[in-house]
Amino acid sequence: MLKEWQGRPVSEWAEIWSVPSLEIYRSISSTNDRLIDLAKTGPASFTVVIADEQTGGRGRTGKKWYSPDGAGLLMSVLLPASSVPQPFAPLIVGVAVARAIEVLADGFSTQIKWPNDVLLEGDKVAGILCELAGEWIVTGIGVNIRTPVDGFPPEFAARTSSLQETCQLTLAPSYVAEALISELHEIKAGI
Secondary structure (H helix, E strand, O other): OOOEEOOEEHHHHHHHOOOOOEEEEEEEOOHHHHHHHHHOOOOOOOOEEEEEEEOOOEOHHHOEOOOOOOOEEEEEEEEEOOOOOHHHHHHHHHHHHHHHHHHHOOOOOEEEEOOOEEEEOOEEEEEEEEEEEOOEEEEEEEEEOOOOOOOOOHHHHOOEOOHHHHHOOOOOHHHHHHHHHHHHHHHHHHO
C-alpha cells in the first residue's frame, strides 16, 4: 500500500475527497477483491481503494478488464446496500461516471450502455462492476485515461478508447478520481 500518490500523502487525498478510508496501491490483483475483503471487517461507508495497475481486474461475468500500469483510473467504492437498490446500482453509478466524464471532457457526449459501460463519443471509455458483499455494494470503476503504449488488445481495440485519444486530454488519475468521487457524493446525497 502506498503512503504517497501523485505528489501527496494518501491521507491528504482522503481529506480532499471527503472519504473516511482510502487505500492506494501501485499494483493489486483487483480493487474490488480488496474492498470485498475490507467489507468483512466493518468498514466505513465510502471507503475507497485505488490502484495504478490491476493484475486480475474483471468485468461483468468474469470477463478480463484490461488494466495496465498507468493507463487508467482503477477504483472501487464501498456503498451501503440499504442506500442503493442493488439491481439499479450499475445504472446509478453509471450516471455518476458519465457525469464526471462529461465534466472532464467538456463538450464531448457520454452514453450509458446497459448494464455497465460508459461510452464517450460512441466508444467504451469506462466500465462498472457492482458486487454485493454482505450489507455492502462494492462498486468497481475503471476509466481509460490514456491509450496503453502498446494499444488496446485486438479484442477490445475496435470499440474502446481513452480520454486522451478521444478528447486529447492528458489528465492525472487523481484529477479523474476527484471528479468521480464528487459525482458519487452527489448521487449518494440524492438517494
